[in-house]
Amino acid sequence: xxxxxGVSKHYGDFAALDDVSIDIQPGALxxxxxxSGSGKSTLLRVIAGLETPDTGSVVIEDRDxxxxxxxxxxxxxxxxxxxxxxxxTVRDNVGFGLKVRKRPKAEIDAKVDELLGIVGLAGYQxxxxxxxxxxxxxxxxxxxxxxxxxxxxxxxxxxxxxxxxVRAELRAWLRxxxxxxxxxxxxxxxxxxxxxxxxxxxVVLNKxxxxxxxxxxxxxxxxxxxxxxxxxxxxxxxxxxxxxxxDLVLRPDPDGTAQEAQVTRIVxxxxxxxxxxxLAGDDGAIAAQLTRHELEQLEIAxxxxxxxxxxxxxFERPAVAEAPAPAEAPAPAVEPAA
Amino acid sequence: MAATxxxxxxxxxxxxxxxxxxxxxxxxxxxxxVTLWLSVIVLLPLAALTAKSLDGGLSxxxxxxxxxxxxxxxxxxxxxxxxVAVINAIAGVAIAWTLVRDEFPGRRVVNxxxxxxxxMPTIVAGITxxxxxxxxxxxxxxxxxxxxxxxLALLFVTLPFGVxxxxxxxxxxxxxxxxxxxxxxxxGPTIFRRIVLPNLMPAxxxxxxxxxxxxxxxxxxxxxxxxxxxxxxxxxxVFIFKQIESDNATGAAAVSVVLLAVxxxxxxxxxxxxxxxxxxxx
Amino acid sequence: xxxxxxxxxxxxxxxxxYLALLLAIPIGVVLYRTFEPGVGAVIDSITTPAAVSAFWLxxxxxxxxxxxxxIFGIVAAxxxxxxxxxGKWLLQxxxxxxxxISPVVIGLALFLLFGRTGWLGPTLTDWGIxxxxxxxxxxxxxxxxxLPFVVREVAPVLREIGDEQEQAAATLxxxxxQTFRRITxxxxxxxxxxxxxxxxxxxxxxxxxxxxxxxxxxxETVTLPLLVENRYSNFDLSGAYAASxxxxxxxxxxxxxxxVLQRKGDSR
Numbered sequence: 001x002x003x004x005x006g007v008s009k010h011y012g013d014f015a016a017l018d019d020v021s022i023d024i025q026p027g028a029l030x031x032x033x034x035x036s037g038s039g040k041s042t043l044l045r046v047i048a049g050l051e052t053p054d055t056g057s058v059v060i061e062d063r064d065x066x067x068x069x070x071x072x073x074x075x076x077x078x079x080x081x082x083x084x085x086x087x088x089t090v091r092d093n094v095g096f097g098l099k100v101r102k103r104p105k106a107e108i109d110a111k112v113d114e115l116l117g118i119v120g121l122a123g124y125q126x127x128x129x130x131x132x133x134x135x136x137x138x139x140x141x142x143x144x145x146x147x148x149x150x151x152x153x154x155x156x157x158x159x160x161x162x163x164x165x166v167r168a169e170l171r172a173w174l175r176x177x178x179x180x181x182x183x184x185x186x187x188x189x190x191x192x193x194x195x196x197x198x199x200x201x202x203v204v205l206n207k208x209x210x211x212x213x214x215x216x217x218x219x220x221x222x223x224x225x226x227x228x229x230x231x232x233x234x235x236x237x238x239x240x241x242x243x244x245x246x247d248l249v250l251r252p253d254p255d256g257t258a259q260e261a262q263v264t265r266i267v268x269x270x271x272x273x274x275x276x277x278x279l280a281g282d283d284g285a286i287a288a289q290l291t292r293h294e295l296e297q298l299e300i301a302x303x304x305x306x307x308x309x310x311x312x313x314x315f316e317r318p319a320v321a322e323a324p325a326p327a328e329a330p331a332p333a334v335e336p337a338a
Numbered sequence: 339m340a341a342t343x344x345x346x347x348x349x350x351x352x353x354x355x356x357x358x359x360x361x362x363x364x365x366x367x368x369x370x371x372v373t374l375w376l377s378v379i380v381l382l383p384l385a386a387l388t389a390k391s392l393d394g395g396l397s398x399x400x401x402x403x404x405x406x407x408x409x410x411x412x413x414x415x416x417x418x419x420x421x422v423a424v425i426n427a428i429a430g431v432a433i434a435w436t437l438v439r440d441e442f443p444g445r446r447v448v449n450x451x452x453x454x455x456x457x458m459p460t461i462v463a464g465i466t467x468x469x470x471x472x473x474x475x476x477x478x479x480x481x482x483x484x485x486x487x488x489x490l491a492l493l494f495v496t497l498p499f500g501v502x503x504x505x506x507x508x509x510x511x512x513x514x515x516x517x518x519x520x521x522x523x524x525x526g527p528t529i530f531r532r533i534v535l536p537n538l539m540p541a542x543x544x545x546x547x548x549x550x551x552x553x554x555x556x557x558x559x560x561x562x563x564x565x566x567x568x569x570x571x572x573x574x575x576v577f578i579f580k581q582i583e584s585d586n587a588t589g590a591a592a593v594s595v596v597l598l599a600v601x602x603x604x605x606x607x608x609x610x611x612x613x614x615x616x617x618x619x620x
Numbered sequence: 621x622x623x624x625x626x627x628x629x630x631x632x633x634x635x636x637x638y639l640a641l642l643l644a645i646p647i648g649v650v651l652y653r654t655f656e657p658g659v660g661a662v663i664d665s666i667t668t669p670a671a672v673s674a675f676w677l678x679x680x681x682x683x684x685x686x687x688x689x690x691i692f693g694i695v696a697a698x699x700x701x702x703x704x705x706x707g708k709w710l711l712q713x714x715x716x717x718x719x720x721i722s723p724v725v726i727g728l729a730l731f732l733l734f735g736r737t738g739w740l741g742p743t744l745t746d747w748g749i750x751x752x753x754x755x756x757x758x759x760x761x762x763x764x765x766x767l768p769f770v771v772r773e774v775a776p777v778l779r780e781i782g783d784e785q786e787q788a789a790a791t792l793x794x795x796x797x798q799t800f801r802r803i804t805x806x807x808x809x810x811x812x813x814x815x816x817x818x819x820x821x822x823x824x825x826x827x828x829x830x831x832x833x834x835x836x837x838x839x840e841t842v843t844l845p846l847l848v849e850n851r852y853s854n855f856d857l858s859g860a861y862a863a864s865x866x867x868x869x870x871x872x873x874x875x876x877x878x879x880v881l882q883r884k885g886d887s888r
Contacts, residue, residue, distance in 0.1 A: 048521060049521075050517050050520070050521070069520070070517070070520045070521045071520055071521075071523050071524065071525060072523075075521055076521065076522075077517070077518065077521035079514045079517070079518060081512075081514060083512065083514035083515050083517065083518040084515075085515055085518075085519070085533060086515075086537070086618045086619075087536045087537055087618055096519065096522055096524070096532075097522035097523055100519075100522060100523045100524045100528060101523060128618060129618075130618050130619065141518075144518075144522070145521070145522075148522060148523060364796060365699075365703045365705065368695050368698060368699045368703065369699055369703070369705055371692075371695055372692070372695055372696045372699050372711070375692050376711075376714050376715070379760065379763055379764050379767065380714060380717060380718070380764060380767065381714065382733055382739075383726075383729035383730045383732070383733045383734075383764070384717075384729050386729060386732040386733035386738060386739045387725070387728060387729035387732050387733075389739070390732040390738075390739075429635070429638050432631055432634050432635040432638070433635040433638065433639065435631055435635070436631055436632050436635040436636065437635075439628075440628055440631070440632050442632065448636070448639065450875060450878075450879045451639070451643060451644075451875075452639075453875060453878060453879075454643060454647075454871070454875055455643070456818075456821075457821045457825075457871045457872075457874040457875045457878065458825065458867075458868065458871045459824065459825025459826070459827060459844075459845045459848075459867050459871065460825065460827050460828070460845075461825075461827045461845045461848050461849050461864075461867075462825070462845070462848065462864045462867050462868055462871070465650065465848060465852065465860060465861065465864045466646045466647055466649075466650045466864070467646050469646060469649045469650040469653050469861075470645055470646040470649045470650070471646070474653075474857075476649060490642075493642060494642055494643070494646075497642065497643070526627060527627070548719075551719070551720045552719075554722070555720070555721060555722025555723065555724070555725065556722070557722060557723050557724050557827065557828035557831075558723070558827035558828050558845070561849070562849065562852060574722075575722045575723075575724045575725075575828065576724075578722070578724050578725065578728065579724050579828075579831070579832065582724075582727075582728060582731070582832060587728070587731065587732065587737075590728055591728060591732060594722075594724075594725040594728055594729070597721075597722055597725055598721060598725060601717075601720035601721050601722075602720070604720055605713065605716060605717070605720050
């Protein structure tokens with residue numbers, strides 16, 4: 001649907017994008033995930049035509065649009081800070097794209113009303129953006145982008161400027177909208193939880209390069225490298241590799257390759273418990289995540305000595321910086337927790 | 339999450355303004371000084387002007403203001419000032435645009451030079467324009483003593499107003515609005531017409547109003563190049579000056595009061611424009 | 621991004637062309653004309669007794685008007701921003717008045733107040749004080765026209781920095797004067813400097829108002845701008861140019877100071 005090939009973009013010495021190639025599936029919601037400066041927004045803007053790449057090409061639906069301005073790419077773009085036309089009413093905002101295409105007024109009005117209904121802003125036609133809350137402005141921006149029935153919907157950290165609870169609400173709402181409307185959507189975010197919740201596929205970027213592409217579950221369970229593993233969820237370093245805190249197994253007695261550690265603190269976080277451990281031999285401190293049930297089974301307390309080993313998948317740091325060690329086969333069904 | 343008793347925030351202390359700078363006394367002193375100063379320097383002279391203009395009674399006032407020459411000067415002054423304001427609005431936008439959105443060698447120099455008419459004595463401005471457009475013009479164009487020359491002089495001195503009113507607004511303009519419009523299919527000129535210009539309009543009008551107010555009262559740059567021909571190139575400020583020279587201070591005062599009223603109207607208009615312009619800001 | 625290359629170029633050509641025609645070329649021509657008879661002639665022209673006294677008078681008036689106006693400006697800005705009196709809009713309006721009034725009207729108003737036949741005329745004559753047709757009147761006129769400059773530059777700065785630092789100083793035991801001197805003043809210094817530069821430029825170049833109140837008594841009440849006009853009216857073209865050149869140099873120095881200070885103010 002969208003094929004980005006060999007795209008690079010430099011700002012002076014800084015490489016925002018370094019030879020990036022990616023295919024975006026039609027009809028899916030793809031997330032571009034990464035930390036600040038990873039190039040995700042730049043990539044999105046290159047797809048939109050708001051930035052021109054130094055090298056490479058962008059093809060949308062078999063049409064090479066690398067040198068086509070954003071006006072003619074048939075895209076919809078939603079900005080982090082809404083970019084509302086503050087001097088126009090909500091109606092004029094949402095109808096802008098159609099007005100520019102010289103549609104008849106009746107058609108525009110009908111479409112605007114329909115879209116405002118879909119985004120939950122029915123009745124707000126005559127308001128001005130300054131009279132709307134942040135969440136409402138963003139929904140208006142979405143309606144505005146969808147009004148021209150774009151082939152691709154591009155969202156640049158759309159919920160970044162909103163309060164946490166509004167963010168959560170709109171996140172769920174966007175997923176539902178996508179199920180209904182099914183436009184090919186590309187979403188930029190730095191929030192891995194958001195990406196995991198919304199996306200069919202996630203593209204992880206770091207320092208202008210793609211680290212891994214895959215479904216959320218895939219990325220979480222089989223990360224291609226340390227960066228992806230660390231970015232998508234909590235990690236604990238044990239010996240030579242990284243483990244998920246909830247994949248650490250604690251035993252009161254020595255158990256094969258398990259490492260000795262002392263319990264420094266037990267923090268009850270409701271259903272989950274965080275057990276902070278000081279590894280023997282000055283190997284540092286890590287934290288394991290247990291359920292309350294598991295903790296009760298163990299009958300350990302602060303100050304006790306326990307033995308800890310990875311019980312599930314773990315990622316080993318490559319010894320000679322080559323291909324990563326294959327992920328361990330999944331552990332047999334949960335250790336009998338007595 | 340265990341419920342913890344939250345300590346109530348301390349009651350906000352009374353921070354009345356008088357306690358801020360250092361007491362009611364200091365505020366009073368400051369206000370007193372300012373009021374006294376303004377009264378002596380500004381208000382009293384203007385009061386004297388208004389009072390003296392009525393020295394010969396209302397009918398004399400009216401006669402002075404409606405004399406053929408006075409009216410001709412006023413008409414010309416207002417007309418040329420409006421034209422100058424309009425030209426400034428257009429040129430101001432173009433120049434501000436070039437300074438903000440365009441890149442060319444020497445941009446910083448050009449930016450600094452815009453303020454030159456502001457820093458320059460008005461009489462020097464007049465002489466400068468005379469050198470190029472006057473009797474000894476190197477390109478043989480002699481506009482001295484014409485109405486165009488007055489317009490030229492006024493355009494010169496009001497240049498900074500048009501540009502500097504628009505420039506900061508253009509700098510602050512949300513580029514994403516323009517990008518959003520582009521993503522929706524709007525071409526460059528359409529974006530300018532529907533997005534940029536409406537957001538620039540209050541600043542453009544402000545600049546035009548300031549230019550108008552300055553042009554209406556301008557004297558130094560106009561007095562030499564206009565030749566001061568009554569009923570032709572004479573502006574109100576020069577007319578008033580001539581009346582003073584002819585010992586007709588009362589008549590001069592009368593026309594001055596009219597000019598003053600025009601200035602005050604302009605100031606009010608400016609305030610209105612400013613508040614109208616920020617109506618969509620939040 | 622929004623303008624096509626052709627569009628951008630045509631706007632640039634229009635803007636720069638306008639500026640060239642209105643500003644650059646006339647200035648170039650006058651510079652040429654001024655130094656045509658040679659630098660020596662120019663120096664001679666600006667060192668005549670009349671010119672020298674005009675120069676010093678201009679400086680003297682500015683040296684009195686600008687500091688007074690600066691103090692007023694700072695006090696007025698503090699009153700506008702840091703107090704909560706009522707009727708601030710009126711104060712602001714009166715301060716803005718000089719921007720909107722014709723210099724000739726200003727001169728006339730002062731004449732009608734302080735002149736021999738003015739409101740205060742008889743009283744002043746009794747006390748033996750002459751304001752109009754004398755230096756004090758010219759100082760007053762200059763103060764009038766320069767009034768808004770310092771206030772308008774300092775007030776926004778005061779507003780922007782807020783009074784938290786001043787409050788902190790007070791809680792630490794600083795007296796009002798100490799707070800002002802050590803906290804407020806340093807914070808506003810670039811605004812003050814910029815305002816001073818603008819006032820000075822205006823004070824030195826003022827023509828219309830001073831013209832009315834001066835009486836043009838040669839050697840006594842003729843400032844440099846008045847001298848320029850005088851010479852031109854007496855067909856001493858090169859003399860007028862020379863005196864203009866001197867004023868222009870001062871104007872350029874002002875412009876330079878403005879640009880430098882703007883940069884300083886922005887980088888804070």
